[in-house]
Amino acid sequence: GGAVADNHGKKFGFGHTATPEELSQFVSPLPDGRGLPKGSGTVMQGEKVYTQHCLACHGANLEGGIGDRLTGGRSTLVNNDPTKAPVKTVESYWPYATTLFDYIKRSMPFTQPGSLSNDDVYAVSAYILHKANIVDANAELNQDNLAKVDMPNKNGFKPAGR
Amino acid sequence: GGAVADNHGKKFGFGHTATPEELSQFVSPLPDGRGLPKGSGTVMQGEKVYTQHCLACHGANLEGGIGDRLTGGRSTLVNNDPTKAPVKTVESYWPYATTLFDYIKRSMPFTQPGSLSNDDVYAVSAYILHKANIVDANAELNQDNLAKVDMPNKNGFKPAGR
Amino acid sequence: AKTGAAHAKAPPGAIERTVFPDPTKAQGVGVGVDDGGYGFRSQFETEVRWRFGTKTTESSWSMTPLEKSQGIITPSGLHYERHHGGIATIDPTKHMLYIHGMVDEAKKFNMQDIRRFPFMSRICFLECSGNGLTEWIKPTLKTVQGTHGLTSTSEWTGVPLSTLLNEVGVKSGGKWLLAEGGDAAVMTRSIPLEKAMADCFLAYGQNGEAIRPEQGYPLRLVVPGYEGNMCIKWIRRIEISDTPFMTREETSKYTDLMPDGSALQFSFTMEAKSVITYPSGEMLLQRPGFYEITGLAWSGKGLVKKVEVSVDSGKNWREAKLHGPILPMCHTRFSIPWEWDGKEAILQSRCTDETGYVQPTIKELVAQRGTNGPLASIYHLNGIQSWKVAATGEVSNVHHY
Amino acid sequence: AKTGAAHAKAPPGAIERTVFPDPTKAQGVGVGVDDGGYGFRSQFETEVRWRFGTKTTESSWSMTPLEKSQGIITPSGLHYERHHGGIATIDPTKHMLYIHGMVDEAKKFNMQDIRRFPFMSRICFLECSGNGLTEWIKPTLKTVQGTHGLTSTSEWTGVPLSTLLNEVGVKSGGKWLLAEGGDAAVMTRSIPLEKAMADCFLAYGQNGEAIRPEQGYPLRLVVPGYEGNMCIKWIRRIEISDTPFMTREETSKYTDLMPDGSALQFSFTMEAKSVITYPSGEMLLQRPGFYEITGLAWSGKGLVKKVEVSVDSGKNWREAKLHGPILPMCHTRFSIPWEWDGKEAILQSRCTDETGYVQPTIKELVAQRGTNGPLASIYHLNGIQSWKVAATGEVSNVHHY
């Protein structure tokens, strides 16, 4: 007997149709922006969100604490010095801005995951990306322009092939 | 790899020699009487032991209670009537008297196993065998004669071959 | 482990944790916060071993809830039990195994000594030869836990008995050995030396950790494929002899009384057997349609070669799929698809092992051994089990030949 | 389970029972008397999972005490953990799995639906790709629990993912799927559709009972041979797409930064690895003489073909015995006899898998991937482990190439 069960060549018909309404509770954008929910937020709005919901763990200067450091570290990635750690942050390492929206939306704030509105998530993403010197102070991010944010390390990844 | 470990063709020498003294704590007679410890006991002595240590569970007439019935049941073994149970007891079923000594010695009284002296175990065995109409009222059993007790069902067993 | 409060409301084996309306919106329980570093099962799982109502709890048995079984491993906490003097509590630093009798040198081994020898592991079943004893004459217990729950499978780890026997040097003429437990029953059984040398082992491990207390901690004899009673728990002594010791457990008990009044002794092998665990007694099939029938098959003689399943009272048999790994003297999981048409049906499974032995019907067993009165032919009931699915979907234990 | 009093003095996973001076002279504990029908381990056993000291207990990990491991099965209570939002507590009657995206019909399945499908069981290892992350630059953690304890083996039971994907009908062009957890981290990973169809499955069973809470109760994705993080726990959703989702756990984390500043992504396979679990770090060999060296080997690419062991710093290698069962993508137990002469020795093991891939030295791995600073080359350290046995018998973690 093989490890994988035999489906006896047929559909079983178990389960039920999932309605678009049910599926609308889920958010998982693709790197090209498909799947981003409607909404928008500015850097300034994001600063408020950050101060209220994120600062305690990620620091006043996004330098990290209980949560990861979020900015800085460009130019530290090329490194083979066993005494120095490369600084991998949203700014230096993350290839896609959609990942930032996605991750904050699902997992942050750590102790109240899923509590922020889409607008707040766009806003705080904009704030972080601004503090990372990636978007302007007056940037507003939304479902149409988030995927176009030019991430410094966007070409930094290649498939491992293992 | 087979299921059994390879002993790499040698003795390991782990463990220590067990002295005769250490081994003297163990009792496990063979059906021919080898291994029976020294001692003896009469039916009358056995009645006292039984009354004090066994009766509560095996009954005033050895008819059983919390513990098994110990006597009776000869002639019930030949039976294929699904409504009647054959009565399997020391009297009707057990092929060797040494087993009785051995079992009482190791396991009884149920709540104080191993508490009886060898003499007491010979005695209570004699008592049970007497109530089973196997030995006389004035019988004394000891390491030399116990194995010679003629059990009614001594020829009742054959190897299953499976 | 956590103290009372956490356990109070939870089923055995679990701790009570807060259930949030949406588990994605509140942090879960932190690592090691409430389990002390040794995890529990879910508080939503409730199956437990079921004790058969013997007169004392110390000489009693409990049965594995096979209706909940998955795969082949039995969770250690649900492994069946059969004790004759309760579960011994043994300090492993004080435990000693003596080997003596017809040997060149009588020796004693503490647990450290035993762990120094080359070890082996083996995934195999144990089965009490009393498994099914209530089912000879008429269907009696209602679930597969009751009819078949005196068998379980673990990965056992320990030392081959042959290694230790080699260490003491068995004298020529030595043919049998007595294995003696260190519990209140000081349980004893005689084991043929040939079997001892072939594949018996002394297990100190079970499913990757120390053998559980109720399975003989710190050391248990495993006699693969033979009746569970021979697998002496809390083993403290082995004595080699030229004849069997004729202990109470191989004369008064664990012998098979035949209708002619003679009794079969040393019926060691647990012969090929199988049982459908799903659907099984007391379950309810909620609607007609597809069901994946599944169950367990095993043989004390080696590998399960084939399991056939009938859904029409034994008229037609189809070969079930055997799920891997298929190991000798080990539970083997089988399954087969079934479209239930909503009508009454009798489900049966039949195991064939590598020797060609085919699991008999209960009727065939009774023809050989007799019923011999309530509970008289007690041991080795390996007959085909029948489950009736009523038109209502209710599943029940029946006899059907 | 028993309440506080019984647990109070016992180690995690055990209950305190009376220890009599001679256990053959006093009745033991009756069946079900103090365990509620779900057994505990012995009160004399103390090994527990060890939590790595991350900043929060909810995003943290705990490691299996491999130095105590026996055979191949990991006791469920000691299976390693890695959570990003704590252990979710999920009522299985309320749990739902959604499958949508590039499918013919988006569907949802409750646990009852999922259990109706034909099932499969598989004994296989899981390994966090962060296993060994402290060991790149210098020997850091002292025991094999610390260096290698993020891998464990269970018998998993569940539904092939292919069955469910067939049920919804993947649209042509569908190449990746997102697996999403129902925990507070709402953990997500992208899985290649080809792998999903080949051998992934949704496990609801672990070692014969329901999957444990910390392993994803009631449902977990198992991606055999791939990094443990992909085996999404508490899985609630699968979305099919034409490209990977580039989630945080496959960009920010679980990628391998190289010295040139580029990073390898989707380094899925847990490549061949082995480690000696006895003797291992912090143990003490009490005297020269015979030791049965033992350990575990595994490969995400299939079967372990060969394990060689060196006791002289890698100068000479001898082939170890592989204990059965030897299963693909599963821990395989190996052992080899060793006569210790009482002099300093370096013990190493080296695994070769069925593809011919040979476990590299840490030096070879560093040459390829760089050390890249403390904890920067984090994942996929499958280099040869070295244990030094000092002349005193003390065993310690060293780097030796």
Ligand code: HEC
């Ligand atoms: C109570 C502490 C806490 C709060 C509040 C918090 N975070 Fe976090 N954050 C964490 C922790 C801990 C992690 C790492 C989690 C892990 O890796 O499992 C994290 C990780 C992150 C990451 C990923 C960093 C990386 O390099 O992978 C981002 C981005 C982030 N947080 C953003 C936010 C934002 C935005 C907010 C507020 C809306 C927020 N966090 C609030 C603790 C917190």
Ligand code: HEC
């Ligand atoms: C507290 C109860 C109790 C007391 C006291 C007790 N027994 Fe028992 N006896 C039992 C039980 C229970 C069993 C069955 C144990 C088992 O099968 O696991 C038993 C079994 C036996 C058997 C085996 C019967 C058979 O058919 O296999 C013999 C013989 C026996 N007892 C003799 C004695 C003697 C002699 C004494 C006193 C010296 C004694 N018992 C005291 C409870 C008791």
Ligand SMILES: [Ca+2]
């Ligand atoms: Ca970081």
Ligand SMILES: [Ca+2]
């Ligand atoms: Ca009786």
Ligand SMILES: [Ca+2]
């Ligand atoms: Ca269950």
Ligand SMILES: [Ca+2]
């Ligand atoms: Ca029946």
Ligand SMILES: [Ca+2]
């Ligand atoms: Ca232990």
Ligand SMILES: [Ca+2]
């Ligand atoms: Ca090392």
Ligand SMILES: [Co+2]
């Ligand atoms: Co038998």
Ligand SMILES: [Co+2]
């Ligand atoms: Co990887």
